[in-house]
Amino acid sequence: MSYKTDAAAIVGVGETEYVRGTEKTGRQLILESALAACVDAGVEPESVDGVIMAAGNMITNEDFIAALGIRDLKFHSHIKIGGASSVAGLIVAAHIVASGMASKVLVTAGGNSYSGLRLGSGDPSLSKSIAWPGKDIRTNLEYPYGMVVPMQWYSLHANRWFYETKADPKGMEIVSLTTRKHAHLNKKAYFRNKTLTSADYTSSPFLVKPFRLLDICLETDGAAAVLVMNSKEAKRLRKHSPVFIAGGAEGHPDSPDDLSNRDSILSMGITKAAPRAFEIAGITKDEVDFAQIYDCFTFIVLRQLEEMGFCALGESPEFVKDGRIELGGQLPINTHGGLLSQAHITGMNHVVEAVHQLRGDAGKAQVEDARIGVVTGYGDFGDGSIAILHN
């Protein structure tokens, strides 16, 4: 199978351990995953000539040059749209190798979101030390009213969604439980051995309504990276079959740094990006075999399914019922356990899992005959990214 936009492919993936508590710095973790991606691809680290750093501020292009021994770095870029950065970075990498500006581009993410400043810590420095977009809005309109962290921002979106659509809150529980079930099949997943029942879910405390503790992603230490090359050169590598990037796009909501005053809080970056990505890739949603959907909160998985067009507005809780999003179902999602149950690696772990599925080496979580997969990112105040991959 080939597509008109198949110019680039993922040739290597690398992941550190996913843990809570480490002596390693965020920089060390990222470099470790980058080196692992080179080894996985069978590529000399010194020959890498492009790096894209997705989210976070803990690493620079100089760090890569020094650690990998890169001889001639031809391109670098920082992508700063939060959880949408990993997939957006992947798309940039595809265009860079397609253009010939660089030939081997690493896309990296991760850090110390457990051992460093934790978003869930209640630490007073949270309102000072994190460089969110829209600093004036945060400082003058949100922090004084006790709105400081993402779970609160997302609750504004969720509460309006429930009000407008009368969607069934049960959908959030289904995402939480399904994702955990998948984590049990993944040896890197932080919650691989921790079972989760419906009773556990419904007895977990509300941290901010409508989100219970078990609607909210993990905070972990770790990093992941992928190596992108143009497809022609990728086919010459012998270690793995390349995973082709058929298409992708990023999108941004109106009123991009302010959730409250956009026309509809339900309109997001992926609302704009998804139709573009499917058109670029030349595929229809019916052809998708699995989706790794950015899951910082259970409800945002439901909303992305709707905005990508897999189901209508308000109908995602119905869509996810009866095993449809489980392995063996029509559209398995987050087959590695996601941010909810594997680790929060800013969604780069979703890209890595998509590659495993399309190589056919996803182990117990393998989607049978997987040919086409979707990966999404969601960041900051509704930025979206989506990539469509195939083997």
Next chain:
Amino acid sequence: MHTYPRPLPDTDNRLYLPYIQGLKKQLLLVQKCLHCADLQWPPREFCPSCNKSEFDWIEVQQEGEVYTYSIVYRAPHPWFNSKVPYGIVIVELENGVRMIGNYFEEDVENIECGMKMKAQFEHVNDDITVLKWKKV
């Protein structure tokens, strides 16, 4: 036990100063573009409709309906620990302006979209007044 002060708006921020001074006078002020007359909230340096950069500040009404809200059980900053559960309410005023404020009443868990709310002003210090919403 160490106590942490409430995070407060930045009175050195020129973009927000008219809003901050308005609250002190118990007024809700928003930007109005001098060229295309569009209202802009939150305030910004440029008008997205006509890209000009000159604004007046006008008063908007102090009553409206809840557009959306958050009910917080785990405070993200220690000043709010004694307030949980507390509400953060986004109220839609005239011309679609949506303004944030707290809801610290006992019945916070009954907040719903569409509820009518009116502004209340809480004096914090000589420079700062903050906004609370109260059911009409």
